Amino acid sequence: xxxxxxxxxxxxxxxxxxxxxxxxxxxxxxxxxxxxxxxxxxxxxxxxxxxxxxxxxxxxxxxxxxxxxxxxxxxxxxxxxxxxxxxxxxxxxxxxxxxxxxxxxxxxxxxxxxxxxxxxxxxxxxxxxxxxxxxxxxxxxxxxxxxxxxxxxxxxxxxxxxxxxxxxxxxxxxxxxxxxxxxxxxxxxxxxxxxxxxxxxxxxxxxxxxxxxxxxxxxxxxxxxxxxxxxxxxxxxxxxxxxxxxxxxxxxxxxxxxxxxxxxxxxxxxxxxxxxxxxxxxxxxxxxxxxxxxxxxxxxxxxxxxxxxxxxxxxxxxxxxxxxxxxxxxxxxxxxxxxxxxxxxxxxxxxxxxxxxxxxxxxxxxxxxxxxxxxxxxxxxxxxxxxxxxxxxxxxxxxxxxxxxxxxxxxxxxxxxxxxxxxxxxxxxxxxx
Numbered sequence: 060x061x062x063x064x065x066x067x068x069x070x071x072x073x074x075x076x077x078x079x080x081x082x083x084x085x086x087x088x089x090x091x092x093x094x095x096x097x098x099x100x101x102x103x104x105x106x107x108x109x110x111x112x113x114x115x116x117x118x119x120x121x122x123x124x125x126x127x128x129x130x131x132x133x134x135x136x137x138x139x140x141x142x143x144x145x146x147x148x149x150x151x152x153x154x155x156x157x158x159x160x161x162x163x164x165x166x167x168x169x170x171x172x173x174x175x176x177x178x179x180x181x182x183x184x185x186x187x188x189x190x191x192x193x194x195x196x197x198x199x200x201x202x203x204x205x206x207x208x209x210x211x212x213x214x215x216x217x218x219x220x221x222x223x224x225x226x227x228x229x230x231x232x233x234x235x236x237x238x239x240x241x242x243x244x245x246x247x248x249x250x251x252x253x254x255x256x257x258x259x260x261x262x263x264x265x266x267x268x269x270x271x272x273x274x275x276x277x278x279x280x281x282x283x284x285x286x287x288x289x290x291x292x293x294x295x296x297x298x299x300x301x302x303x304x305x306x307x308x309x310x311x312x313x314x315x316x317x318x319x320x321x322x323x324x325x326x327x328x329x330x331x332x333x334x335x336x337x338x339x340x341x342x343x344x345x346x347x348x349x350x351x352x353x354x355x356x357x358x359x360x361x362x363x364x365x366x367x368x369x370x371x372x373x374x375x376x377x378x379x380x381x382x383x384x385x386x387x388x389x390x391x392x393x394x395x396x397x398x399x400x401x402x403x404x405x406x407x408x409x410x411x412x413x414x415x416x417x418x419x420x421x422x423x424x425x426x427x428x429x430x431x432x433x434x435x436x437x438x439x440x441x442x443x444x445x446x447x448x449x450x451x452x453x454x455x456x457x458x459x460x461x462x463x464x465x466x467x468x469x470x471x472x473x474x475x476x477x478x479x480x481x482x483x484x485x486x487x488x489x490x491x492x
Contacts, residue, residue: 229255
């Protein structure tokens with residue numbers, strides 16, 4: 060079990076690219092066979108769906124396997140979920156806040172984690188990352204709150220001074236403090252939570268951000284709209300590439316610098332985009348499900364990510380032999396879901412607030428019902444009186460939301476603290492199932 064993952068890491072970091080699809084299917088076959096043999100919990104889910112142990116002969120065979128959901132993992136203990144041949148393994152714990160706002164602990168071996176990280180690094184090499192470059196990652200601090208020590212568990216190459224990485228909390232630090240911390244770190248590349256990066260682009264002068272002299276940036280975790288992408292790139296004065304991932308998988312897809320499509324990480328995961336249980340065609344939207352090809356300790360097979368995406372061409376026009384996504388609409392729970400059936404990303408309502416950047420200090424969009432969104436806000440000195448300010452906000456945001464949604468501006472002396480790891484800019488009601 061050691062040689063294969065080590066070979067994958069070395070190939071990702073040092074070797075030439077390979078045809079990913081035969082490799083992907085061989086990984087799927089090994090994973091399914093291993094899970095039947097060694098994981099009584101997940102194989103019991105499969106037996107309950109009417110399946111019996113059998114070799115995987117095609118992707119059609121995989122589609123007979125049931126969808127698994129986060130709630131099944133939340134309801135099962137580590138002892139139950141862990142494959143029996145990993146009982147004595149040392150596991151690394153990470154955390155995700157989850158689309159239901161219920162944190163889920165994710166366990167994998169250190170070697171499994173390094174394999175997944177190596178796929179991300181290979182992508183960053185393609186963007187221009189050098190071995191001696193320093194990376195700064197914007198994150199919430201949620202992982203530390205749930206016992207994840209990844210801030211301290213350095214990857215082995217970092218001990219040699221290579222591919223160094225530091226973390227900056229955009230929840231604990233206000234934008235000016237975050238910029239000071241970034242200037243201390245002197246990164247060549249910044250990545251991480253899109254909302255934290257976007258907040259810096261919104262609230263800080265471009266001169267300060269451009270003084271960082273970045274090679275490029277990456278943004279993920281939350282949905283990145285075209286408007287966000289353009290503003291971040293302009294504010295920092297460097298290219299921004301959007302990545303798509305999940306804590307259970309690390310990176311699932313990354314933006315192609317040539318076409319803007321998203322290359323699926325075919326060697327790290329098998330991704331399906333389905334609607335009503337059937338694969339969608341190029342240009343169609345669907346829900347995203349994924350299988351982690353390198354998670355043996357606790358497998359994730361046909362796992363529902365509660366995300367929505369548009370599938371793209373079977374091969375990217377740039378020549379890369381991988382399937383693509385055209386667009387990542389984002390976490391289903393990130394959207395405002397309204398009673399008239401519409402699904403609106405909060406940034407569509409946040410962007411009109413930029414009109415008031417001269418006097419608007421802080422804001423938070425809070426969905427209070429399927430037909431109402433409150434805009435909590437504070438102002439800078441010299442702002443208009445409260446009533447005209449609220450009317451202006453309600454009109455601007457209401458024009459974007461449409462007549463079926465009531466917008467109510469709520470002036471405050473200070474905004475209440477966001478919960479640990481929660482988005483400071485918006486709070487959406489969970490989707491109805």
